[in-house]
Amino acid sequence: MSKFNRIKALFLSLLVIFVLRGPTQSAPAKAKTRPTTVSVVLKARNQSAMQNYINETVDPSSPFYHKYLTPGEVSDQYGQPTSKVSAFKKYFQKYRLKTAAYPGNFVLKVTGSPNNVNKALKVRPSSKNLKNFTAKTSLPKSLSSQVATVVGIYIPVYKSSSPSKKVIQPQTHIEKTDQPVDAASGKQFAKKYGPLKFADHYGLDKLYRQNLTGQGQRVGLIVLSDFHMSDVQKYLAQNGMNTDTSRIHKIYTTEQATTNQDSVSNIMPQTEATLDVQQAASVAPDANIDAYMGISKDDATQADVLFLNAFSQAISDNHDKQLSTSFNIGNEMNKLIVPGLSETSKQYSDAFNLIFEQAALQGITIFNASGDHGPYNSPSKKQNLTIPTSSYVVQVGGDNITLYANY
Template structure:
């Protein structure tokens, strides 16, 4: 149950009551603040480039409840910034300009690292600093971007000149830990961010189980091949691609996950639906992750709900049944997982249906590496309507990724063609100012943002595209085949499978993979052939949420419910892959 916003007086009283048991701890914070400032001035310590103290702490929306136990151990990732980023931006522009001699001449991991990664000397300096300050270096990375370390809270506090505290989130009634002030390091090398210093953002997937009425309403016009007309992955391939010959042959798709899954649940999905697959699914466990399906907490004891993980796998394969493989990346840190995907550079399409955790703007260097290497990263936007502080979760709204919203699809029958589509009443859209992302160049072009769609002319707008996400989809969780699921979780892997088909065609034509598609997508959306390439969804809306002001309506052209709409199979692929 979500708590209603508290008045200032009540919040102040509540904060004081929570803080009383830890009053000595709070006083110690205050006493050390001026000494800390003087120490920084005298030693030349520097702040990390990205803010580390969560906004909810700095704004007074959380009450300190004590100190994090000094003996507790945490895993951190020391993030180094890119070099020559202006040059990288120029290279990316050339890579995606069909008129440029550098068009689609993607970089290898080594080429990217040599030109834009931290220097070996800087990287070695950070590793040496970590060891000298009592950390255990767990892993180093091929692109020299991350140094994964482990250490006690006491070690972390001492090395970063701050203290990790526990807090109570006043409006969401939950606890978390975070730094009490911005950390500093006695290091001559700049750091972009240190991930792992807070668990303020819960990890969430974008899958929801509809209630009985939502399920019944969805089934009234569902025409799929599954139970009671629910849609199967094969129905999505028929609706969004058709009967063409592309299967994703030769391509690899990666799936991002904060949790493991049961392979038996994937097998159960196929046995219950009559579908089959010969595509191997290979797991990649990142930075010591166990691979246990346990709600992502790593304990091995929590209930396994792998409905998200199963649907990701089967929907990617359903759209692209001839894939070479699916790589399923599992870990507790988004930054670690994303960086592993970039340094592996095996999967050229990457699908994520998760948010929260340590996703954030510090991942932008990784998204740029994806683009430089011809990789596409897709993200599900969420299922709670127009964004506000509770419904928005990073990486949504990042300008360097493709964001996928949801629709309600009608087909001509089981395995049938696309018939009609409306904006899904639960899908995400709009923009959330606290995300801090300025409007990207591809959305600044005249005709994208209009008075009709009510988009922002200064901030990144969501989503870019969309696909079926209503409560008429099945999945399997913990050994049980279940129906009535929905969410943009379904939409993202469906688009991922379609882009694997596009990569198959593009590579065969000698043009390489499609990579970062946003610029080309918006060009196509504004072109004269738009309605022959994408289904322009012009009805439906996403609902307003508390504090968000209002929801948005699907309108002609780009909108904040469905983006440019859903794909018209072969025609869209042909346009996307033609320079």
């Protein structure tokens, strides 16, 4: 990866971070009948050989240095064989569920009615102990031996007659004391608050003078909200840039869901997604921007699945050699997963580590925003980096931005 691409991708991660803390609270009644999606994460074949090959690709003395694989080659060498994937599809089809394997054969996307999903996975509470309460799933022995975990099942936890109030919902680290700034015009605004200020601080202006502005590159963003293209155009115009947004691509990874896009509950995730796209499009003004959007109408699909599958599709598409996100789920201190979900914190983090290993095999670099506090998701005496934790991700953060633009 060139110095310009590293710096460009690095910038994409220097953004405000969202933390999702559990399933959506009081989802509309429609969500109970709308199709839902869960992910069945499969075990890798030849795990040690896969890790060894990843190490070889970054060793200049190795004959496999920078000899990256395609998703098909990953599947052939390390993913589950096609015969096993077909067996899963055949099983879920009995329950009227659609099953698709992301290229690489590490993650199966299973979609259908919530009732049929629960029947196929034989969902039941694992324990009456609220502290360790999870949604237990099971599959026939011929299939379960290939399964690492199931992500996306949720059984509400009840104390007496009152439902648990622990939920996963978007949260921002924008400080309440932050004050909006008045937008100047054109380059003056860009120099004071926008991409020209960043370019000056990080030496990108030297690259720009060599016409290194992202030509022929694709930058992938993982977002958890839709956004208005007109907002991106306005930002580019405000910075005196080309407002042609045909190079910006929306890719819906679960379903196209724009309902209530501007509702109060959605405004902060939408703002975050918009910021990500605006910054990427302006810092790399000639690169294509692929926004992989993990969203679900009426919250029919849980947030943990939306995040996992957005990454799974971006990695298996293999279009972008750099992926960045400023969204995240939980942190090590709050243990991420609330009671009632079908995966533990470790299982969820392991699932991400697996698909990030696939990214490394394909030569994809992943950047994740750790927030404004470096190794801390939130100020604390103990380190509490957001998860998924993985040695195949560049964690970026530590800036403290006290002013932000209000568009």
